Amino acid sequence: MNRLISPATPDRAAKVGLWASAVLSMAILLFILGYIVIEGISVVNIPFLLGSPVLSGAKGGILPAIVGTICLMAVTLSSAVPIGVGAAIYLAEYASDSVVTRTITFGVECLAGVPSIVIGLFGYAFLVIYLGFGFSILSGGLALMAMALPWIVRTSEEAIKAVPLTVREGSLALGATKWQTVSRVVLPSAIPGIVTGAILGIGKAIGEAAVLMFTAGSSLLMPSSLFDPVRALPYHIYILASEGISNPMAYGSSIVLLAMVLAINLGAIAIQAHYGRHYGRN
Amino acid sequence: MDEIEIESRSLNLWYESVHALKNVTLSMPKKKVTAVIGPSGCGKSTFIRCINRMNDLIKGCRVEGELLFEGRNVYDRDIDVVSLRKRIGMVFQKPNPFPMSVYDNVAYGPRLHGTRSSGELDKIVEESLKSSALWNEVADVLNRSALDLSGGQQQRLCIARTLAVNPDVILFDEPCSALDPISTAKIEDLINTLVHDYTIIIVTHNMQQAARVSDFTAFFLLGEVIEFGKTKQIFEMPEKKSTEDYITGRFG
Known part of the structure; x- marks a missing residue:
């Protein structure tokens, strides 16, 4: 009082x-x-979006960089999603809580903490030189896979574990094998979470100029195959700004990169809304 | 004398160091309803989950003794668990429809076991839903998500899903504990009909339910079978004091 x-x-x-x-x-x-x-x-207008760079990007457009970025994302997604989801299924459904499992989980967490410059350097030594992929979409996309993988494994594992045990039991009790249960009931229920993981992973990965400068190259030409080098948007932004080529063009390219990441996120929300009703209420 | 379909002989089960079933010896007759009653934690669910080997999923679970289905021990090394579960279906405590359409839920089992023709699947789905007294309510919404159905409808869908793989035995693990009285009455009516074609074993908390639906009753206490016999006899003239105490509601 x-x-x-x-x-x-x-x-x-x-x-x-x-x-x-x-x-x-x-x-x-x-x-x-x-x-x-x-x-x-x-600087953002139609010629900028659909044109090719002139004078190292001081003038002209950024279409080759946009196409290159999309190609890199495609390679990253198509390699990271199968491996990441596979690892998540193993960890969530098959592995018992053993030293091996805990080591794998710890390793995945460590991979998430490896600095991008180190992954870039490794990608250069292993993908570009040793495997002979050269500076290319393939090298860049595979190096980015290492950035995206931990996110995909983690979120997919959580999503798979969140599917109720009773649903698994229902399937097994009908005489389904473990794999039939996982592939026909558990995975479809976990799709929203897996999509979220893939989006988070690709969103993190695609901005990593430090990885791309060592692996994807810096060509300003339009790529015509997986083995062609490309200059991804983040690296293009870095060069435009650091070499004093054009600040407005760097900011314009940043707007495009942000818009692409935003579009991916909106796509993820749409997919979640579509599948979200499953178990969302429980 | 009734023909025996499932018989357990000195069945013992441990979860890690907990001795959950002790020397359970029971004979369950073909095409009859056997109710398994007893207080929470007495091992009744554990017992029926041995019959289709659902306890295999639980880590640290160890079984000794015999559990015979048509004379063969289901714990024999050369028993194929997948085909065992196809012949011994199970309906769970909480309705657990799959997150897919009503039709796909019922067709799930037949598809697993190789039925591809859509005409044949249509027939199985319709028959199974009719047998589970759900057809009239869902015939027009077969493509809607099963999760949109009410709890009672979901449980009858789970029964239809079980019937669709054409089992010999159906295990009910407290199938009405999450349902309202009207849905419960529908399930009980259904069990009384299904027993003409299937051997039924039902675990229940509800003594009136056991009295209403079953032909035989087993009373479990602390992992042991205290008393087993015709339901009428168990409820009207129990031989053991603890059976009488439980049935009259003195503990439980």
Whole structure:
């Protein structure tokens, strides 16, 4: 009764403090987006999106870089998703809790922590030189796979584990084998989570200029095969800015890269909304 | 004398070091309903999950003794668990439809076991849903998600799904514990009909349910069979004091 500060005061202070943190997180995103759009929107137009670079990118467009980025994502997804989902199925359904399993899980977590520059260097030594893939979409895409894989394994494993045990039992009780149960009931139920993992993984990976500069090359020409080099958007942005070629073009390219990542995220939300009703309510 | 379909002889089961079933010896007659009753944790669910070897999924579970289905021990090394489970179906405590359409739920088992022709599948789906008294309610919504059905409908769908693989035995593990009284009555009626064609073993918490649907009753306590006999006799003239105490509601 005689307290100087009533308990309501820290309560209110906590609420305000937490609200401020939440607003600040959003504000940082809006600030970055706003700054880039203001700096770069003047160069973004149809010739920019559909044209080829002129004078090392100081003029002209960025179509080869956009195509190269999409090709890299395709290679990364088509290699990382089967391997990542396969590993997740093994960890969630087949592996018992043993030293081996814990070692694999620990290894996957470590892979997530390997700095991108190191993966780039390894990709150069192994994919570009040793396997002879050269600077190419293939080398770049496979190196990015190492960046995306941990996300895909982790989120897919969580999604598979979240499928209720009772549903597995229902399938086994009908005389299904383990693989039939996993492939026909468990995996379809886990699709929203797996898609989320793939999106997170590719979103993280595609921005890694440090990996791409060592593996995908820096060609500004339109690629015509998996073995052609490409200059992905993040690396193009890096070169435009670091070599003083054109800041507005760098910001313009950033807008395009952000838009591509945003489009992928929206695609993920659409897929989740489509499949989300399964077990979403339980 | 009734023909015996399933028989357990000195069946013992351990979860790690917990001795969950102790020398269970029971004979369950063909095309009759056998109810398994007893307080929570007495091993009744554990027991029926031995019959289709669902306990195999539980780590640290060890079984000794014999469990005979048509004279063969289901725990023999050369028993194919997949075909065993095809012949001994199971309906679970909580309805567990698959996240797919009503039709695909029922067709799931037949497809697993190799039925491809859509005409044949249509026939199996319709017959199974009719046998589980669900056809009239879902005939128009076969392509809707099974998760949109009510709890009672979902449980009858799970029964239809089990019937579709044409088993000899159906195990019911407290099938009505998550259902309202009207849905429960429908399931009980269904069990009384299904027993003409199938051997049924039902675990239940509900003594009135055991009395209503079963021909034979086994009373379990702390992993042991205390008493087994005709349901009428168990409920009207139990031989053991603890059976009488449980049935009259003095503990449980």
